[in-house]
Amino acid sequence: MDTRWCCKICKLGPIARLIDENYDGGCLSFIGQRQYESHARSISKKVWKNPWVGNQVGASPIQEWTALHIWLYLFRTKAPYNPAYEKGYDRMGCWLCPSSSLADFLQLKESHPELANKLNSHLLDYAERMGLSPEWVKYGLWRYKRYPRVLQELAEKKEFP
Ligand code: SF4
Structure with missing residues (x-):
């Protein structure tokens, strides 16, 4: 993002x-x-x-x-x-946009589980190939090139890349 x-x-x-x-x-x-x-x-x-x-x-x-x-x-x-607003979204954009919040991705899991699973397995594959931990996917760190300070602190505390 x-x-x-x-x-x-x-x-x-x-x-x-x-x-x-x-x-x-x-x-x-x-x-x-x-x-x-x-x-x-x-x-x-x-x-x-x-x-x-x-x-x-x-x-x-x-x-x-x-x-x-x-x-x-x-x-x-x-x-x-757009009928997608009735599924709980408050804004429309690309469904896999790295600028989406983690709440948007949770929403995606509910409204379009096949897309959420596809994205998740792609990210997990990539993380494994690059030597990154599964937390890199779980905490949405994949969305950043440079982590914001609060995420940097979390990554250091939890000791994942
Ligand atoms: S994924 Fe996000 S940043 Fe990329 S084109 Fe879509 S809205 Fe723009």
């Missing part, structure tokens, strides 16, 4: 290419991004330019909305929404 390289390679790059091929002079995109979603988004402006998508101006009309505003709006207008 330190670098989120896949966002650039798998999402932003293809979006920039698609805009290039279809919209001469770039475009304005409305994006459902909100300040309460993360620290980075809390300091984001309402209108911005992502350096990885130079041909797009992004604008979020719901930057200051809370989750309650969103749900009241959806219910009032009877707008469709």
Whole structure:
């Protein structure tokens, strides 16, 4: 999650290419991004330019909305929404995203056990090949290149890499 390289390679790059091929002079995109979603988004402006998508101006009309505003709006207008929200998720993203919380991965175990097992066995295989302990998977350390201080302390205390 330190670098989120896949966002650039798998999402932003293809979006920039698609805009290039279809919209001469770039475009304005409305994006459902909100300040309460993360620290980075809390300091984001309402209108911005992502350096990885130079041909797009992004604008979020719901930057200051809370989750309650969103749900009241959806219910009032009877707008469709992703059914995965009914499985307990509060945000949608890639199901194996390293930026997900451990709670999200627990949720994945309940809602999509086949995906959770697939990811887990991949990670355990990788850990074994790299000489890492199973705790590296269990405590979600695989999500970091550099551990945050609290996880670094836990890793040292428990003596796993
Ligand atoms: S897995 Fe996470 S970081 Fe990677 S593309 Fe998906 S949302 Fe972005």
